[in-house]
Amino acid sequence: MDAPSKDSNQRRFLLLSAAVPIIWSTIAAAWPAVPQSVQAVDPRPSLAFDQYLVNRRDVGLAPVIMGEYHFTNTGTEPLTITDLDPSCGCLSPRLMLDDEKKEKKTYQPGESGYFVVGVTTANEVPGPHLYTVKVDYEDPKPRQATVRFKLNLPEKKVTVDPPQLAIYQNNSQQQPNQATVYVTDYRGNAIAVTDATSNSDVIDVEVQAPVVDEHGNTRVPVVLHVPSVVPVGRAVSQVTIKTNDPEFSVIRIPVLVEGYEITPVSASEEATGLQPPRRP
Known part of the structure; x- marks a missing residue:
């Protein structure tokens, strides 16, 4: 009696095991499908550089140290470079020139280009x-990429202090303004400034007589009027x-001039109450 009962139970178990997948598939077919939202994929940036870091390591004495950054438009749309923003006034980034000797700013898909960066070492x-x-x-789409320029400058011989200038001129005071930069030779030589000019119509440059500081270094004052x-x-x-100096024959200094006006408020205006702001 025990053997037939055992065989019967085994048959029931096998039948039940075979029926389970059918039951689950029936439930899955009857269950309503939930629609999945598909997010749009943002296109990858098109500007790809061959290298994002130029490392010149230990450089020798030179007025300007140069680096080149080569890039390619890897996208499917034209690419236009709108600005090169350096972290220091001692940097001079310049795009490659086109056939008309102008900076080339637009690059078609697959087209390559480059720009150069010069570091003026006398100011650093x-x-x-x-x-x-x-x-x-x-x-x-408006985007931004960042490249880096790394180097190790040797002991300086000629410096410019300050390396860049900002002159704020209040036109309301009707008073001229001036600022002075100093070219200093730390080698014990008597450096001479042979010429100094500005590409601005509002800046006149005057080279004054050299002076000697407390350490015996020759300093040449250059006054901006x-x-x-x-x-x-x-x-x-x-x-x-x-x-x-043959090593530092030309030194360039960036200068910002900002003009503004402050108009005094008359007694009649004060009597009328709050006045609209005057923008400088």
């Missing part, structure tokens, strides 16, 4: 430096200093 302290250049571009009234707003220009 010795030791390691890490600079950046932010590259703003459209592909056609600004008239009593300048155009309102900001204008960036450049002062070029030429010396008799």
Whole structure:
């Protein structure tokens, strides 16, 4: 009696095991499908550089240290570089030139290009430096990429202090303004400034007689004169200093001149109450 009962139970178990997948498939077929939302994929940035870091390591004495950044438009739309924003006024980034000798800003899909970055070393302290250049571009979506320039400058011989200038001119005061930069030779030589000019119409440059500081170093004052009234707003220009030193024959200094006006409020205006703001 026990053997037939055992065989019967085994048959029931096998039949039940075979029926389970059928039951689950029937339930799954009857269950309503839930629609899945598909998110749009943002296209990858089109600007791809061969290298994002240029490391010149230990460099020798030179007025300008150069680096090149090569890139390719890897997208499917034209790419336009709108701005090269350096982290320091000592950097001079320049795009490659086109057939018309103008900076080439637009690149078709698959097209390659480059820009160069120059570091003016006379304005910088010795030791390691890490600079950046932010590259703003459209592909056609506005984007930004960052490249880096790394180097180690040797002990300086000729410096410019300050390395860059900002002159704020209040036209309402009707008073001329001025600022002074110093070209200093730390080698014990008597450096001479042979010429100094500005590419701005509102800056006159005067080279004064050399002086000797408390350490015996020769310093040449270069004075920038600004008239009593300048155009309102900001204008960036450049002062070029030429010396008799073959290693630092040309030194360039970025200069910002900002003109503004402050108009006094008359007694009649004060009596009328709050006045609209006057923008500088």
